[in-house]
Amino acid sequence: MARFYTWMLRLPRGFRDFPPEIEIVRQRTISAIEEVFRRYGFEPMETSSIELWETVKGKYGQEAENKLLFVFPDFLSKEWLSLRYDLTAPLARYVASHPELPLPFKRYEIGRVWRHEEPQRGRYREFWQCDADIVGSPYPEADAEIINLIDDAISQFGFEIKIRLSDRRILSSILSKMGIDHVQVYRAVDKLDKIGWDGVSRELRDQLKEEEITKIKEIISIKEIEDVEKIGGDEIREVTRNLLEIIDLVNNKSKVVFDMSLVRGLDYYTGPVYEVVLKDQRIGSVAGGGRYDSLIKMYGGKDVPATGASIGVERLIEVGLETGIFKKETALTQAYLISISDKNRDFCWKICKELRDNGIRTAVDLMRRDQRSQREHARKVGIRFLIFVGDKEEKEGMLTVVDSLTGERMYLSVQDTVAEIKKRLKSS
Amino acid sequence: MARFYTWMLRLPRGFRDFPPEIEIVRQRTISAIEEVFRRYGFEPMETSSIELWETVKGKYGQEAENKLLFVFPDFLSKEWLSLRYDLTAPLARYVASHPELPLPFKRYEIGRVWRHEEPQRGRYREFWQCDADIVGSPYPEADAEIINLIDDAISQFGFEIKIRLSDRRILSSILSKMGIDHVQVYRAVDKLDKIGWDGVSRELRDQLKEEEITKIKEIISIKEIEDVEKIGGDEIREVTRNLLEIIDLVNNKSKVVFDMSLVRGLDYYTGPVYEVVLKDQRIGSVAGGGRYDSLIKMYGGKDVPATGASIGVERLIEVGLETGIFKKETALTQAYLISISDKNRDFCWKICKELRDNGIRTAVDLMRRDQRSQREHARKVGIRFLIFVGDKEEKEGMLTVVDSLTGERMYLSVQDTVAEIKKRLKSS
Numbered sequence A, B: 001m002a003r004f005y006t007w008m009l010r011l012p013r014g015f016r017d018f019p020p021e022i023e024i025v026r027q028r029t030i031s032a033i034e035e036v037f038r039r040y041g042f043e044p045m046e047t048s049s050i051e052l053w054e055t056v057k058g059k060y061g062q063e064a065e066n067k068l069l070f071v072f073p074d075f076l077s078k079e080w081l082s083l084r085y086d087l088t089a090p091l092a093r094y095v096a097s098h099p100e101l102p103l104p105f106k107r108y109e110i111g112r113v114w115r116h117e118e119p120q121r122g123r124y125r126e127f128w129q130c131d132a133d134i135v136g137s138p139y140p141e142a143d144a145e146i147i148n149l150i151d152d153a154i155s156q157f158g159f160e161i162k163i164r165l166s167d168r169r170i171l172s173s174i175l176s177k178m179g180i181d182h183v184q185v186y187r188a189v190d191k192l193d194k195i196g197w198d199g200v201s202r203e204l205r206d207q208l209k210e211e212e213i214t215k216i217k218e219i220i221s222i223k224e225i226e227d228v229e230k231i232g233g234d235e236i237r238e239v240t241r242n243l244l245e246i247i248d249l250v251n252n253k254s255k256v257v258f259d260m261s262l263v264r265g266l267d268y269y270t271g272p273v274y275e276v277v278l279k280d281q282r283i284g285s286v287a288g289g290g291r292y293d294s295l296i297k298m299y300g301g302k303d304v305p306a307t308g309a310s311i312g313v314e315r316l317i318e319v320g321l322e323t324g325i326f327k328k329e330t331a332l333t334q335a336y337l338i339s340i341s342d343k344n345r346d347f348c349w350k351i352c353k354e355l356r357d358n359g360i361r362t363a364v365d366l367m368r369r370d371q372r373s374q375r376e377h378a379r380k381v382g383i384r385f386l387i388f389v390g391d392k393e394e395k396e397g398m399l400t401v402v403d404s405l406t407g408e409r410m411y412l413s414v415q416d417t418v419a420e421i422k423k424r425l426k427s428s
Helices: A003-009 A020-039 A062-068 A088-096 A140-155 A168-178 A182-189 A192-205 A210-220 A225-231 A234-249 A295-299 A313-323 A342-357 A371-381 A391-396 A414-427 B003-009 B020-039 B062-068 B088-096 B140-155 B168-178 B182-189 B192-205 B210-220 B225-231 B234-249 B295-299 B313-323 B342-357 B371-381 B391-396 B414-427
Strands: A050-052 A071-074 A079-083 A105-114 A126-135 A161-167 A256-258 A272-278 A285-291 A306-311 A335-339 A362-364 A385-389 A398-403 A408-413 B050-052 B071-074 B079-083 B105-114 B126-135 B161-167 B256-258 B272-278 B285-291 B306-311 B335-339 B362-364 B385-389 B398-403 B408-413
Touching (some): A020 A105, A020 A126, A020 A140, A020 A313, A050 A088, A071 B071, A088 A105, A088 A126, A088 A295, A088 A306, A088 B003, A126 A313, A140 A161, A140 A234, A140 A285, A140 A306, A161 A168, A161 A234, A168 A182, A168 A210, A168 A225, A182 A192, A182 A210, A192 A210, A272 A306, A285 A313, A335 A342, A335 A371, A342 A362, A342 A414, A371 A385, A385 A391, A391 A398, A398 A414, A408 A414, B020 B105, B020 B126, B020 B140, B020 B313, B050 B088, B088 B306, B126 B313, B140 B234, B140 B272, B140 B285, B140 B306, B161 B234, B168 B182, B168 B210, B168 B225, B182 B192, B182 B210, B192 B210, B225 B234, B272 B306, B335 B342, B335 B371, B342 B362, B342 B385, B342 B391, B342 B414, B371 B385, B385 B391, B385 B414, B391 B398, B408 B414
Parallel strands (some): A335 A362, A335 A385, B161 B256, B335 B385
Antiparallel strands (some): A050 A079, A071 A079, A105 A126, A285 A306, A385 A398, A398 A408, B050 B079, B105 B126, B285 B306, B385 B398
C-alpha cells in the first residue's frame, strides 16, 4: 500500500476495530456473561450513548468531569453533549425519570463507554462494560447478589478470582471525626496498587499532617472486620455488621478478602464496595462495583438505594487469550462449497441454499475461482467442512465432504451431509 | 418528581433509552437477523465508533459531510473526530488498511450510528444498523447473495416485502452524454418518494433546462429492463445483462421490482443498488444497499470491489410492533421465589441458587417484603412462574409452583420444578 495513503487509514488514538478472529471470542465471552446475568433475573436495557453535559456534571467526581469526559457542542441545539463515561449514571438518570418503575429494578447493560484520556498499553479511549445493577434495595441481599453474580460470570470461564470487599463508610466516618476531606483521601488511596504507600503519602502530604497520614495508613492496613469493629462507634458497628451479613450470603466465602485499602475511584459510591481480581495475574481488577445510594437522588427528588457492578470484559478477554483460557477462532462459518469446474457452479449455489436452509453456516465461491483457489480460501478463513461438487457428484446428487479437522473424506447425500456436519459440530 | 429537576433528566434531542420491554424485542429481532447473517457465511466484526474526520471526508457526499456528521475536536490530540455515520466507510477503511485480508471478505456488523440532524417523528440521531458486506467480488453472485440475505433476514419474521432494484450506471451513462452532473440529479431523484415528481423537477429546475428534466423523467419512468436495453450503448447493455444475471440468482424473483427511480442517497454507490420496502406499509425502506466499487480505493492504493446492505432494524421493529408481528415482553426472568414469611427467606435464597444453577432465570426477594408485595412485584415485572415457600414446603423440601400463564398450581420437588418449568417454557 502506498505510504502516501497511510494517514487516511489511521484510527484516532485509543480507538480500535475488532476483526472476526477477535470479535468471535468477544461475542462468545460477552454472551456467556449475559447468560449469567439473565439467570440471576436481570433484564436487558440500553441507554443513550450521549448525555447532556449538564446532567452528567457532579456525578463522577472532579477528575472524571474535567478531564476524562468527551464533551462537545451540538451546533443544532446549542447544548453541550458528552459521550457516556460509564453505564451507571445513565441508569440513575433513567430511574430518576421513571418514578413508576417497579422496584427492585434489576437490569443489565452491555455496551461501549468512552474516556477522554491519553491511551496507554491496554488502556483505550473506547471500551466495553458489562453492568448489572439492583435499584431499590438497601439490604445486604442486594450487594451479595451482585457479588455472587460477578463471581459466577467470571469464574465460569475457569479464572481463579479473589473478591476484595470493603465499605467506604468506615474510612469516611473516621475521616469526618478528624475533619479531613474524604474525596481527596479516596483518590490517593485508590492509587495504592499502582504507586504504593510512598506514593499515597506523597499525594496526601500537601493537605494533611504527618500524623494524619500515619493514622490513615494504620486504618487502611486493618485486615480483619473484627478489628474494625473494635474502633467502635455506632456507625462503624452497623457497617461491619452489614458487611458480615453480605459475606454470609456470598456463595463462595473463601474468595472474599476484606481489604480496607479498597475505596474505588468514583465519587458516587456510598457504602460497600467490591472488586474482582484474578489470582496469579498482575493486572488490576476485572470487575468492580458497590453501593451508590445517593446517585439517583442527585438526578431527581426521590431517594432510591442502588448497588451494582461492572465487568471489564476486555481485560478479561486479554488475560484469557494470554493464558489460553480463551482461544482465537477465525470463522463461525462451518462449511464451504467448492465447485470442481465452472459447470458445477449452479449446482453448488443450489446446495448452498439447502445447507443454509438446514441451519448450516455455509459459504460458496463468489469469485469464479478455480478449485485450488476456492480450497485455499476456505483454509485461510478457517472453515472446517469442505464440500466438493464435480460432475460425478452432480450426476449422482451426492457430495464429497472433507472434515478438515480430522482429515476424513466422506461421500454423502445432501441430507446425510446436513446430519453428519451437525453431529460433528455438536461433539467437538 | 419535583418539576425543578426535570431538566436534569432530559436526554439530548434525538437520543433514546430502551427499557427492558423494548430491549427484549430488540435483542430477539437482532439475534434472528444475526443468525441469518451467520448462516450465509458472514463473520462478525466491530469497528471503532469514532473516526478521524480527515479519513471520513469525501466518502459520503457533501450533504452528509457538511451537515449530518457529528464532528468535534479532541483536545488531547488536537485532531477532529467524528462519530461514525454508517458501518460501510469504517469497513472500507479497515479493508484498505489490511491488504493481507483473504478475499472475499464477508463480514457483518451490528451497531450504533449517528446523524447530526434535527430529529423528527421516527427519525433519531442515534440508531442501529445491521450491515452485511462482501468485499472482493465484482460478480453478480455477490449482489445476489446480499439480496437473498436481506430477503431471508426480513421475511423470516413474516413481513411481506418488495425488493426494488436498479443500477446507477444507466442514469449516469445517459447523464454523462447530456453533460449533466450526476450527484445533483441523484440527490433530487432520491427524494421522489417524499416530494413527488413536481418536487424533483423543482429541485432540478435551478440547474437544468426543461427538456433535460423531461428526458430524465422519461428515463426514470422506464419499468422494464428490456426497455432500458433498447436505449442502447455498450455500457448500458452490459449493465442490464448484469442486472439480469443478478435476478437470475435471486431466490424469490417475484419479489424483485426493477425501478429506475431508485438511486439511493449516498455518493459512494457505483453500480447495482437495491432496497427492501414492506408491502402495504407506507414507511420508506427497511433495508438498502448496493455496490460501492471505488470506496475502498479512496482509502488506499488498491482497487477492491464491494457490495453490501444495511438493515434498518429499528424501523422494522417499529412496524412489527404496530402490526402485531412483534410482541412486547416485559421480562426474560422465568421464575420468582416468594417467601411466605420472614423465616422462609434463607430457604428461598438456597432454592434460588439451585434453580439458577439449573439454568432457570430466577429472581428472589431482595426487599424483605411480605408475601403479597413479592407476588405483586413478580406480576408487575411479568414473571411467569411463582414459586411459594412456606413452613410446609421447607419441612417437606417441596415447592408450590404457580404457572401464571395457565393458572395451574403444582406441588413439586425442586428437581421436578426444574423439569416442569423447562418443559412448559419449551412448549409455549
